[in-house]
Amino acid sequence: MxxxxxxxxxxxxxxxxxxxxxxxxxxxxYRIDYALVKDNSADIDVILDQIQRQIKKQDLQDYIIILGDxxxxxxxxxxxxxxxxxxQEYYRQQGRDRPVFNLAMPAxxxxxxxTMLLKLDEHGISTDNLIINVIYAGFAERNPxxxxxxxLQKDLARLDPASxxxxxxxxxxxxxxxxxxxxxxxNKLITQRLEVYRYKDFIKADxxxxxxxxxxxxxxLGDPRPWYEKEGLKKLLDTPDYHNAxxxxxxxMSSRNPQIYFLNKIIEHQRHKETLVxxxxxxxELMPQVNQPGYQANLQAxxxxxxxxxxxxxxxxxxxxxSRFSDHVHxxxxxYSLVARRLGEDFSAGEKQL
Amino acid sequence: xxxxQTPEFMFCLIILLAIYYFRPRGRMILLAVxxxxxxxxxxxxxxxxxxxxxxxxxxxxxxxTGPRKRLLLWAGIILNVGNLVFFKYTLFLVGIxxxxxxxxxxxxxxxxxxLILPVGISFYTFQFISYLVDVYQKKIxxxxxxxxxxxxxxxxxxxxxxxxxxxxxxxxxxxxIEKQDIVMHxxxxxxxxxxxxxxxxxxxxxxxxxxxxxxAVSDSLGxxxxxxxxxxxxxxxxxxxxxYSEMAMGIAxxxxxxxxxxxxxxxxxxxxxxxxxxxxxxxSTWIRDYLYIPLGGSRKGExxxxxxxxxAMSISGLWHGAAFTFIVWGxxxxxxxxxHNIYRKLKARLGRVRFFETAAYRAITIFVFFHLTCxxxxxxxxxxxxxxxxxxxxMLIPYQLSFTAFNGKFILLAMGLYLLHxxxxxxRSHAGPLGDIWxxxxxxxxxxxxxxxxxxxxxxxxQGQTNNFIYFKF
Numbered sequence: 116m117x118x119x120x121x122x123x124x125x126x127x128x129x130x131x132x133x134x135x136x137x138x139x140x141x142x143x144x145y146r147i148d149y150a151l152v153k154d155n156s157a158d159i160d161v162i163l164d165q166i167q168r169q170i171k172k173q174d175l176q177d178y179i180i181i182l183g184d185x186x187x188x189x190x191x192x193x194x195x196x197x198x199x200x201x202x203q204e205y206y207r208q209q210g211r212d213r214p215v216f217n218l219a220m221p222a223x224x225x226x227x228x229x230t231m232l233l234k235l236d237e238h239g240i241s242t243d244n245l246i247i248n249v250i251y252a253g254f255a256e257r258n259p260x261x262x263x264x265x266x267l268q269k270d271l272a273r274l275d276p277a278s279x280x281x282x283x284x285x286x287x288x289x290x291x292x293x294x295x296x297x298x299x300x301x302n303k304l305i306t307q308r309l310e311v312y313r314y315k316d317f318i319k320a321d322x323x324x325x326x327x328x329x330x331x332x333x334x335x336l337g338d339p340r341p342w343y344e345k346e347g348l349k350k351l352l353d354t355p356d357y358h359n360a361x362x363x364x365x366x367x368m369s370s371r372n373p374q375i376y377f378l379n380k381i382i383e384h385q386r387h388k389e390t391l392v393x394x395x396x397x398x399x400e401l402m403p404q405v406n407q408p409g410y411q412a413n414l415q416a417x418x419x420x421x422x423x424x425x426x427x428x429x430x431x432x433x434x435x436x437x438s439r440f441s442d443h444v445h446x447x448x449x450x451y452s453l454v455a456r457r458l459g460e461d462f463s464a465g466e467k468q469l
Numbered sequence: 470x471x472x473x474q475t476p477e478f479m480f481c482l483i484i485l486l487a488i489y490y491f492r493p494r495g496r497m498i499l500l501a502v503x504x505x506x507x508x509x510x511x512x513x514x515x516x517x518x519x520x521x522x523x524x525x526x527x528x529x530x531x532x533x534t535g536p537r538k539r540l541l542l543w544a545g546i547i548l549n550v551g552n553l554v555f556f557k558y559t560l561f562l563v564g565i566x567x568x569x570x571x572x573x574x575x576x577x578x579x580x581x582x583x584l585i586l587p588v589g590i591s592f593y594t595f596q597f598i599s600y601l602v603d604v605y606q607k608k609i610x611x612x613x614x615x616x617x618x619x620x621x622x623x624x625x626x627x628x629x630x631x632x633x634x635x636x637x638x639x640x641x642x643x644x645x646i647e648k649q650d651i652v653m654h655x656x657x658x659x660x661x662x663x664x665x666x667x668x669x670x671x672x673x674x675x676x677x678x679x680x681x682x683x684x685a686v687s688d689s690l691g692x693x694x695x696x697x698x699x700x701x702x703x704x705x706x707x708x709x710x711x712x713y714s715e716m717a718m719g720i721a722x723x724x725x726x727x728x729x730x731x732x733x734x735x736x737x738x739x740x741x742x743x744x745x746x747x748x749x750x751x752x753s754t755w756i757r758d759y760l761y762i763p764l765g766g767s768r769k770g771e772x773x774x775x776x777x778x779x780x781a782m783s784i785s786g787l788w789h790g791a792a793f794t795f796i797v798w799g800x801x802x803x804x805x806x807x808x809h810n811i812y813r814k815l816k817a818r819l820g821r822v823r824f825f826e827t828a829a830y831r832a833i834t835i836f837v838f839f840h841l842t843c844x845x846x847x848x849x850x851x852x853x854x855x856x857x858x859x860x861x862x863x864m865l866i867p868y869q870l871s872f873t874a875f876n877g878k879f880i881l882l883a884m885g886l887y888l889l890h891x892x893x894x895x896x897r898s899h900a901g902p903l904g905d906i907w908x909x910x911x912x913x914x915x916x917x918x919x920x921x922x923x924x925x926x927x928x929x930x931x932q933g934q935t936n937n938f939i940y941f942k943f
Contacts, residue, residue: 121917126924298470298510301477311928312476319929 133310139169142317145194146217151316153221156266157303159231161313163238166216170240178214179462180235182228183248186395187219189451191337191441196448201455202246209459216240225253225377226264226271226282232384233274234267243388246458247381250395250444251410252360253374254417256367262291263373278380282373341447342398342440352401352443361402363409368416375420382424391462392421393454396431398440405432427465429457470511470588470629472938473716474670474931486723489651496646497616500724504623508588511629515587522552523622526597530611530618533604545601553594556586561791589629591788593622595755600636602759609637617643626720630713630938632731632751642726649725658722660904665716666927673708674932676886679879680705684850687860691869693876695860699843700883702850706939707736707890710749713938734894736842736887739834740812741805744842756785775810779803789849794857798848805841839887 142148143162152158170178181187181199189197199217206213218231228247235242257263263282264271268291272279286292306312342348370376382390394417399405414432421428431454439450446454471478485503489496509516529545532538554562559581567574575582600621603609612618620643621636622628642649683690683698690698714731721728735748745753761781767774779800786799816825824830844861851857896903907916 117913118916118920121914122920125917125921129921129925296510298475298477301480302475305476305480309476311925315929322929 130310133314134164134168137165137314137317139165141165141321142314143216145200146188146197147220148194148320149188149190149221151320155316157307157313158316159218159220159234159266160238160307161317162218163234163240167238167240175214177244178216178241179244179246180240180242181215181217181219181246181248182223182231183219183246184223184250185219185221186250186444186446187217187246187248188221188223189217189219190221190445192339192446192448192451196451198451198455198458201452202459205456205459209463219248220266222261222265224261224263224265225249225374225381226262226278227267229278229377229380229384230264230267230271230274232381234270237274242385244462245385245388245390246462247390247392248395249374249378249392249417251397251413254366254368254372254413255360255362256364257285257289257373258359259285259288260290262286262289263377265291268292275380278377281376285373337441339441339447341438342401342442343438345442348442349401357443361397361404361410363404363407363413365409366413366416368420378420382426385426389462389465391427391429391458391465393429393458394431395444396433396435396440396446398437398443400437401440401443427461429461431457470937471507473713473720474666474927482720482723489724493647496649497620497643500624500646501616501619504620504625504628507625508623508628511588512585515585515590518552518587519589519593519623522549522593522597523619524615526601526622527612527615527618530601530604533601533611534607538605542601542605546598549594549597549601553590556584556590558791559584592631592633593628595633595752595759595788596622596635599633599755599759603636609640612636612640614644620646624721624726626717626724626726627728630710630717631749632714632717632729633755634728634751638729639726646725651723651725654722654725654727656904658719660900661715661719661722663719663923665712665714665719667712667923668708668715669712669938670927670931672886672889673705673712675930676701676705676708676882678932679882680850687851687856690860690863691871692863692867693870693872693880695863696843697876697879697883698860699847699864700886701879703736703843703846704883704886704890706846706849707732708886709939734890734897736839736890737835737894738838738842739831740809740838741802741841742809742813744838745802745806752785752788756781760784775807778806778810782806793854794848794851797854797857798845801845801848805845 142158142165147159147162152162169175179202181202187198189199194200197217199215199219203213203215206215218235220227223231232242232245262268263285268279268286283292338345366372368375370379394414397405404410414430418428418430434457435446435450435453439446439453441447441450471481485499488499492499505516505520508519525548526545529541529548532541533545535541559578563574563578563581566572600609604611612621617640621634621640624639624643627634680698680701683694683701687695687698711732718728718730729751731750731752733747733750735744738744738747761777764777764780765773766777769777780803782803783796783799786795786797786802789795789798844864847860847864848854848857851860911919
């Protein structure tokens with residue numbers, strides 16, 4: 116019985132002290148560790164907790180948040196060559212210590228980005244300086260997929276039930292709302308409250324790294340070589356999904372399009388804040404439809420949309436040399452450096468205008 | 470389905486135990502509701518079926534003391550076996566008939582493809598049959614309390630995968646449930662639970678990753694790699710199933726109920742007869758008592774005895790799964806039992822008793838029989854007979870024999886697992902004194918530290934919710 120009392124005390128100590136003794140680098144280094152988070156999206160909350168602690172501890176006022184998909188995440192290359200890391204480096208070269216927290220994640224849709232904004236509010240992390248990436252495919256007609264919210268459906272339902280109700284039919288149709296069994300619900304209820312469970316994935320990954328047995332290397336997101344060295348890429352992209360995603364059919368720029376619905380929400384959320392949206396470039400060698408008038412008209416429609424809402428916007432189409440692509444839309448390290456530099460310049464320019 | 474090793478199960482268990490402990494008068498109804506809820510988590514349809522089958526068995530047993538008892542016994546056996554055959558073997562039988570008749574039957578019987586195997590059906594079928602037979606043979610009286618009988622069938626620690634309990638063992642305990650001293654067995658219960666969690670979370674689930682990888686590429690493996698695949702699965706299966714059984718025992722002890730031991734370090738067996746006294750003990754004794762002996766056992770001559778052994782083990786194989794791989798696995802063990810019986814007779818004729826009693830001889834026989842067991846598990850794990858036969862051919866006929874560092878790592882792992890098995894055997898035989906030393910010599914604060922480290926290891930190295938127990942599919 117005495118041992119049992121000690122056991123309870125030890126477990127309580129762990130519960131209370133664990134989040135405070137974990138350094139930020141343990142859960143976040145330049146970007147979200149996709150290899151970990153993809154299997155447990157609750158890990159995002161742990162990362163946000165730690166970022167919030169860092170901000171508080173260092174009394175950070177001037178930092179940038181990046182949200183977006185695999186392009187802002189900067190796959191398939193390593194974390195230290197990602198847009199966030201390069202942008203932070205750009206500011207350092209400018210003599211400015213400005214942390215950049217890159218919370219973009221592959222497959223994040225515009226609904227996830229909006230939900231992330233709400234989650235950042237919840238964690239008390241400022242979105243005063245925000246960079247968002249969008250891609251052409253995000254505006255294309257969904258048929259019925261991809262889902263408008265890929266990772267954070269439950270969070271959206273909790274944080275903005277009205278928006279969730281608005282897009283629930285689309286989520287159902289795209290099959291991204293799996294039914295949760297009672298046992299799974301109870302599991303989440305418990306594991307999201309016990310710190311050992313919350314930090315489990317990160318502790319395990321760290322131990323495996325130290326023991327050299329990490330089966331899920333952080334950089335293991337794909338082949339980081341340039342696209343022209345990869346065989347069969349053209350064939351891989353010649354599928355109905357990709358054709359649909361890069362179709363030249365005119366975009367529906369009304370709020371009936373879930374992309375616009377959530378972009379409107381994001382713009383509303385970011386009113387009076389520094390926000391820069393960038394459109395990822397597309398490799399014309401792999402996606403020749405880029406040069407078609409319909410595609411260009413769609414890009415112009417997106418440009419007009421952001422201009423109408425007075426949102427600063429960069430379209431990278433045509434401004435990245437094709438040798439810097441890793442595939443049809445992702446870049447290799449130097450490509451992401453170029454994007455980061457341009458984002459840094461434009462973001463600073465925007466601030467000077469104010 | 471709520472698995473024992475998950476935090477949600479532990480949470481529910483703690484709540485349930487607290488109520489059970491503080492409200493002894495309501496224990497029976499509490500457990501009855503908990504059992505129903507536990508089973509219903511696997512599906513409302515299977516739960517309704519289970520309730521129906523339980524009720525039917527209860528009322529059938531009431532008539533087993535009357536004049537039409539033989540008829541009612543057969544009605545009960547047909548009901549239970551029919552239920553099992555319908556849900557477990559319909560698709561398998563349709564497939565066989567399709568092949569035999571060269572006629573596509575499945576399009577005409579679309580329900581067969583949609584049948585979902587209710588969890589625990591194989592286990593509760595055997596448990597109810599043994600109950601009916603025992604009542605018929607007047608070994609036990611029929612239960613007069615429906616609630617007690619419901620608990621007998623549905624007691625949640627063992628309802629999914631055993632141990633298969635007899636009415637005479639479990640029903641009297643359940644009848645006294647409100648007076649059971651649960652504190653007395655609490656430490657023992659926690660020890661079994663911890664042992665099971667250790668085996669499942671830290672060993673079986675982690676070996677499973679490698680075993681699955683090897684079996685997935687079995688076509689391209691050489692002799693050594695195929696043996697490694699067999700070794701890994703041999704240990705995965707043992708640590709997985711014995712873990713479930715020990716957790717079931719441990720949880721039952723926490724409620725003051727004793728369930729039977731299912732495993733006793735079986736890979737230290739020197740022959741098939743000993744193996745079946747140490748592996749899935751409650752199933753093998755069930756097969757012996759309700760199949761082998763009624764078939765005639767050893768009472769009708771040597772040849773008939775061998776035939777009975779072969780039949781009983783083949784049926785045991787089929788009980789495990791609706792596939793030829795399981796039937797062949799059962800037949801293989803039937804042959805091993807027959808061979809051991811013949812060998813035992815030869816040994817008696819040779820008369821070199823002293824040699825056969827040496828430690829060296831026992832070590833050799835254990836080594837040989839362990840490898841024969843590994844060969845058998847290939848049938849058990851393979852997805853088809855072709856795959857199993859191909860792998861066994863590779864194991865027996867040397868092919869691409871190359872000793873690499875990669876192979877060496879896994880052979881060392883297999884040897885380590887075997888040493889762990891031996892350690893388990895030693896710990897079991899010294900559990901009492903070791904427990905006393907642990908309690909008396911180690912300060913409570915240090916013991917608690919060890920328990921904390923154990924809990925942390927379980928949480929950190931668990932593979933998540935998806936790792937079912939292998940025997941759940943049977």
